[in-house]
Amino acid sequence: EAGVTQFPSHSVIEKGQTVTLRCDPISGHDNLYWYRRVMGKEIKFLLHFVKESKQDESGMPNNRFLAERTGGTYSTLKVQPAELEDSGVYFCASSPIGTAQETQYFGPGTRLLVL
């Protein structure tokens, strides 16, 4: 079974540019989460999808961040325009419906550096 995949693995962009991160969850996993970790800090919750519906987006920093999950399969997280403080590692995780919410399968992350 393929794990959670994320693309790209690394991205270096300039302040003001746009970046789109992609996450492909494990096939059949209806729950999809986005997280961000800034160097040395906690893994911070951004939002949660069940299929194509956003269930909780309380962790999204501001309206420069837009997450979508069309068709309930893969998800994208767009940052537009990017700011310096957006740098960090963006993780995606997925889990099947009905499992304990803490049992999540993480992708390897996208390392974003905004210069």
Place this chain on the structure above:
Amino acid sequence: GQSLEQPSEVTAVEGAIVQINCTYQTSGFYGLSWYQQHDGGAPTFLSYNALDGLEETGRFSSFLSRSDSYGYLLLQELQMKDSASYFCAVGTGGFKTIFGAGTRLFVKA
């Protein structure tokens, strides 16, 4: 606010036992999980406690005391490959999970 506290670093020698503590302060509580992350890799689920007590999975055990808002991860017979970051996480309900800042474990020969 909601927070989880865990030590930033722990060092131990091969073959030893190490305990990583986690205290939490959250608005809701459904359970405490532990994840392991090697440098550059994905966090990997290790264990989950919803009820008080000890859960054992091979060399790893996890403990929870809900009345004390406290848990720990116990790693026995440490191996070099156990060098990694360990995160505790609390499910607060509504599928929102709060993570700690992680504990870097260094295992020395």
